[in-house]
Amino acid sequence: MRLLAKKIVKRYEDHIVLRNINFDISAGEALAIIGSNGSGKTTLVKILANLIAPTRGTIAYQIDGKTVPREQIYQYIGLVGPYLQLYQELTARENLYFFARMRNLPDYKERVADLMETLGLKGREDDTVKAYSSGMQQRLKYAAALLHRPKVLLVDEPRSNLDEKGIETVYYLLREQKKQGILIVATNDTEDLQLVDQTLKVEQA
C-alpha cells in the first residue's frame, strides 16, 4: 500500500485552508501532521479519508502500483477522530457488529471480542454507547476503526479523552498498525511524535 498526496489545495470561499500539500508514504511508515489550531490538520485528514474533496490536487491510494478507485477507498482505511461518533442508542456490541457486517468481515464476533479485551472494554459490550465515559467512547472508536485491519489508519488527536492506561493501549495498537500498514496521526502533542518517522507541518495559509 502506498499513499500519495500531490499539490493538495483546499479552499472555502475566499479562505485557503491548505496550500500545496505533498507527501508520499508507504506501508511500514508513519506520518504525523502537525500544526497550530486552525492550520488545517483535520481538513487534511478528512481529505485523506475521502470525506471531503480537495479543491485542487489528487490523493491516490495505490496497491501494487494500481490506484484504488475512489468508491473503494473506504475498504482500506480506518479513521479515529473527535468528529466521528458512534451510535449512542446502540450498545457497543451492536455498533461494532454493524460496522463489521457492513465491511463484510468473516469471523467478526471473535475480532470484536479480541479488540474489546485489548482496549479494556470487556464486560461492557452490552452497555449503550451513551452510558460510556468519553474515554471509553474513544477506545471504542479505535475498536471500530481497527475492526477490518485497515491498510491505512488515520488518527486525529490520538490521545483525546484517554487516561494513561488508555494511551498506553492505544500506542501499542498504533505501533502494531505501523508494522502492517500506514499510520497517519494529526496531533499537537509532541509525545505522539514518538510513533512516527516523518512529520508534515501544515500552516495557516
Added chain:
Amino acid sequence: MKQTYLILIKDLQQEFKTRYAINAILLFAVVTLSAVSFAIGTYTAGIQVLAALFWVILFFSSMSGLSHIFIREEETQTADTLKLVARPVHIFLGKFIFNLLLLVALEVVLVPLFIAAMNFKITSFAIFAMTLLIGNFGLAGGGTMVAAIISKASAKGALFTVLAFPILLPVLISGISATKKATEETALLSAQNELQALLAYSVIIITASILLFDYVWNE
C-alpha cells in the same frame, strides 16, 4: 443489497429504542385529524374536500418524521462514520425503505381513524390501496432525498416542508384525485390515469434520487 439491509436494520434498532420519528408522525396525525374533525363538526364535507383533507393530513404528518432519518445522522455526528463504511446508494436505499415503513405505520393508524372520524365512505378499496401504495413510494422517495439535502442546513424542520412541498406536489394532486375516484367508482381502471401519474412520478423521483444521492451526500 446486504448493506442496504444492514442500514435499514440499524435504523429500525435506533427507532425502536428512541421512538422519535414514529411518535412525532403519529402524534401529528392524530392531533391534526382531531382538529379537522372538531372544525368541521356536523357540517357534511364533500368527497373532494375529504380526499384533500386526507392527503393534507398525510403529507404534513409525514413531513414531521421523514426528515429525521438524515437529521439524526448529522446531529449526532454519525454521518461521516456511516460514509466510511457504506456506499451512498445503499445509504439512500436503506433510509428510503425505513421511511416507506414509517409511512405504512402512519397509514395503518390514520386510515381507520380518518374513515371513522370523517364518515369517509370508500367504494373501491382496490383504488384506495393502490393509491396509498404507489403514493408511499413517491412520498418516501422525494422525502428521503429532500431530507438528505436539508440535513446539513440550519432551520432544518421548516426548510424540509418548504422544499418538499413543490417536489411532492404531483403526489398530492394525483393522490387526491385517485382518492376521490375511490369513493365514487368501483372499477380499478377508472383511476388508471391518476395511478399511472403516481407510478411515473415515483419511478422518476426514486431513479433521480439514486443517481444524484452521491453528490448530495458527499458535498
